[in-house]
Amino acid sequence: MPRPFAKDSATLNAISFDQILRDQDPFGNPGGRFDLSGVKLITPGALVQLAAACYALSLDGRPVQITVDNDDVRTYLVRSDFVSVVSAVAGFEPPIAELTYQVYRSYRGSNPLLLEVTKIERDTALPDLLDQIIMTLRERLYYPKYDAFDVATLVSEICQNTFDHNQQTCGFVAMQVYRSTGAPFLEIGVADYGDGLAATLKRNPKNLPINSDLDAIMRATEAGTSQYDDPTRGTGLYHLLDIAYKHRGSVQIRSGASSVRFRMDKKKGWAFAGPPMPGVQIVLALPTKT
Amino acid sequence: MNKKLMLGEYGPHLWTRERAREIRVKAEKLLRELKPGESLVIDAQNVEVFDFSFANELFGKLLLNLPREYLDRFLIIENLTTYTRENLAKALESLNLAAIERTGGKLKLIGKLHPVDQETFAAIEKAGEPITATILKERLGINLTAMNERLTKLAMLGVIRREKGVSPAGREQYVYSVPGR
Numbered sequence: 001m002p003r004p005f006a007k008d009s010a011t012l013n014a015i016s017f018d019q020i021l022r023d024q025d026p027f028g029n030p031g032g033r034f035d036l037s038g039v040k041l042i043t044p045g046a047l048v049q050l051a052a053a054c055y056a057l058s059l060d061g062r063p064v065q066i067t068v069d070n071d072d073v074r075t076y077l078v079r080s081d082f083v084s085v086v087s088a089v090a091g092f093e094p095p096i097a098e099l100t101y102q103v104y105r106s107y108r109g110s111n112p113l114l115l116e117v118t119k120i121e122r123d124t125a126l127p128d129l130l131d132q133i134i135m136t137l138r139e140r141l142y143y144p145k146y147d148a149f150d151v152a153t154l155v156s157e158i159c160q161n162t163f164d165h166n167q168q169t170c171g172f173v174a175m176q177v178y179r180s181t182g183a184p185f186l187e188i189g190v191a192d193y194g195d196g197l198a199a200t201l202k203r204n205p206k207n208l209p210i211n212s213d214l215d216a217i218m219r220a221t222e223a224g225t226s227q228y229d230d231p232t233r234g235t236g237l238y239h240l241l242d243i244a245y246k247h248r249g250s251v252q253i254r255s256g257a258s259s260v261r262f263r264m265d266k267k268k269g270w271a272f273a274g275p276p277m278p279g280v281q282i283v284l285a286l287p288t289k290t
Numbered sequence: 291m292n293k294k295l296m297l298g299e300y301g302p303h304l305w306t307r308e309r310a311r312e313i314r315v316k317a318e319k320l321l322r323e324l325k326p327g328e329s330l331v332i333d334a335q336n337v338e339v340f341d342f343s344f345a346n347e348l349f350g351k352l353l354l355n356l357p358r359e360y361l362d363r364f365l366i367i368e369n370l371t372t373y374t375r376e377n378l379a380k381a382l383e384s385l386n387l388a389a390i391e392r393t394g395g396k397l398k399l400i401g402k403l404h405p406v407d408q409e410t411f412a413a414i415e416k417a418g419e420p421i422t423a424t425i426l427k428e429r430l431g432i433n434l435t436a437m438n439e440r441l442t443k444l445a446m447l448g449v450i451r452r453e454k455g456v457s458p459a460g461r462e463q464y465v466y467s468v469p470g471r
Contacts, residue, residue: 149339156341223384232350282302
């Protein structure tokens, strides 16, 4: 039986998601299970990681079961479109009837969710998504134009990386504003379940040797490190950190069995080992501009 | 005669490498129609934002290809906003490239540059006609070796023109100029 989520850490975020992977080992079990009992809040970063994990497990035919006991969380999973995004690959315990709730469209009202969990399958879908992000930030949060452009540019660079790394898989993105605790901030989660940074960068012999997932993450943030032998490639994550630094935000980049958390107010990154998971998962937290 | 590509025709928000690739194909077609010394002007009027992938694929690849495939043809970018200029400058810096920007009828360089490169470019532009390294070094107060190094760098970046000329004494020499406006 998987160990349920610890009651004393009721928030499932990009960091505590590793605890789930470690304790419940969904990738090591024949039936992929996520027991979210005790979870009272899920962040966008964790939502997209969970979506990517469900799709990764489905690749080898494993039926995924997600146990959620908290009614608020169950409602949130529907309203954030998570339930419909993973419906083809995951079921819920107890079952969630989508019709019970109404999906709350992010571009209206006061809902802090600014962008529902969105599956991105090809880069031709990106321009509309990025324009929607700009419109939402401008109209809902009254963002200055250039700051909204910066956020959309960040999302664009991360999402294009997703398509660069992967052939048969897709990515997920979600965005939410947090206003209630301390300084308000914006959290953006982008996740995929593809080959990951180490395998991708190893396709280019110029990058060798790459000794670990951590090595791959650090190399990927340097300008010019790419799977392609093309001098105009390999700047996406470099510019991501540059813009995050400008906005004094933080960035977590996770790939394979490592993650690095860059705190831009400290101009520093901290590395952590974690349980392995396919793909690349990135979470951005940026102080809001209004 | 210079050719112009109106970037704003593709929309105010230009995202993704894929989008840039379509536009680059059209830009390269125009470059092939140019004669030596002529320029392709990319007019960014009405463009509010492009991402780094777009900038790398369009401007980065065109600039990289200029000295190799379109020798003596030039790229001039105009009507950048504060935002698009900043992003283009960052994109070019990360690629170790530079581009010519036209603002208010004047040419200047943006991208990966040392202040002395800007100074050299400005001195060539100010001359108003092709100028030799010997004359330039006197105007800038530096030695000939340093002058030649600066000129070689700018020529390799594809932002100045280097042609063979003849000195009054009948000797072969190189003359340098900026693209015609």
